[in-house]
Amino acid sequence: MAWRLRLVPEKTNIDFFKLQFITFGVSALAVVVSLLAVAILGLNFGIDFKGGTTIRTESTQAVDIGVYRDAMSTLELGDVSITEVFDPSFRADQHVAMIRIQAQEGAEAVTPETIGVIEAALKAVDPAITFPSVESVGPKVSSELIWSALLAVAAGAAGIWVYVWIRFEWQFAVGTVAALIHDVVVTVGVFAIFGLKFDLTIVAALLTILGYSVNDTVVIFDRLRENLAKYKTMPLREMMNLTANETLSRTIMTATTTMLSLIALIVFGGDVIRGFVFAMLFGVIIGTYSTLYVAKNIVLFLGLDRSDKPKGGKPASHEFANIDA
Structure with a gap:
């Protein structure tokens, strides 16, 4: 048998809801602090936004x-x-x-x-x-760019919300968008607190973070949907823990490989892209956290109607089912 590197054990049994009120409270506090930092300290706008x-x-x-x-x-x-x-x-x-x-x-x-x-x-x-x-x-064009940037991020989040709602259920859409807003707001808050330059490249990074975070979240929700059909009597909390553990290998592997690339870029990429890469690196970390501790927690709080789940039938094989980390 070939030797394979594992970042996590083959089977895990982590209770992601054990400290749910603490983790969710930390997330809510981080969002509030970030909003206050942006409102009080402001952002260190680059030339794109200052003119x-x-x-x-x-x-x-x-x-x-x-x-x-x-x-x-x-x-x-x-x-x-x-x-x-x-x-x-x-x-x-x-x-x-x-x-x-x-x-x-x-x-x-x-x-x-x-x-x-x-x-x-x-x-x-x-x-x-x-x-x-x-x-x-001039300042007028710069102010228009600020509004365009805000609209771009809002439009991206709205499009993701519609997609998840159509593919899954409205509770999944609310959980996903809440996690995305959490990721974006906290990332922007870090830029405000540390006075890092905020320009159009950072907006591009925020949009990329939206895509990365929703990809992670959809993988877990897709497995959760399969488990809803497979384990019809299992309590929702236990099923969500099972789902998160089943996909944990894939989640950690994706985050780790992405961060390795970003760390190389932040060290050797130079000043021109350093702000963009830092935003991406922080976004990957916070996005992985929100996938495990924000999105599915909100779905649990909202609850799911399991009465109309398909009866019988073997759930489709998931493309990430057997990926080792």
Whole structure:
């Protein structure tokens, strides 16, 4: 028999409801604290949401983000984001970067004089550099982006709610969406508490967290639906514990492999994607927690009508039934 690595024992009997009021209370407290942090401390919005100026650069020399950043560090421009742009259509000697500078105090955009100083500083370290375009984003556009981001997250949660309701029952949909709201709000709260930069990449991370969390939750609910048909007289609480233990191997394995990739990215990925990766890493942790301790707990509180469950019939084999962790 081949040796296989297991992250959890083949069979577990963990009582996920043993401390249900403590775990659920911690989750509720975390949501409240996060909302208060956002309301009181606010978010450290990046250029996408605060407005600013974007300068596109081109050069025949390779882009060195560290050198560019050092050249601009003495100009006291505030939040500056520098990213290299890659495109298959670029020539071999065409190296492009985008430099985004936050709106300066008392002005909607960086003044032409300041742009001239920036260009001179960059030319000093790269004489071949050119500046094909300079664009500014004002506060009005930035406020529209904030609303668009909120609508995107809300639309994602609403779509998931409808999907789970159609596939399962309304109690499952309520539990799923409550867990998703918990994940998003707590993640945003962490950004508010620690003053981490919040920009459009973080919104993308939040939407990705929604997808990851609902995938984990649906796997458990799918197994729960099978068990509802299989164990018709088993109390709902015991059945949910059985279901969570049956799928625990898959849940832990998915979370662990995902986190290994994200840890590698957060260590070696550089500053450009670090905020996005941190949001994803925290989202995977909190999403796994909410799958086990929030979504199904709410379904238990709401209860299920088991009178119309299918009579007889062998439940379909689950695609994750025999996955080892």
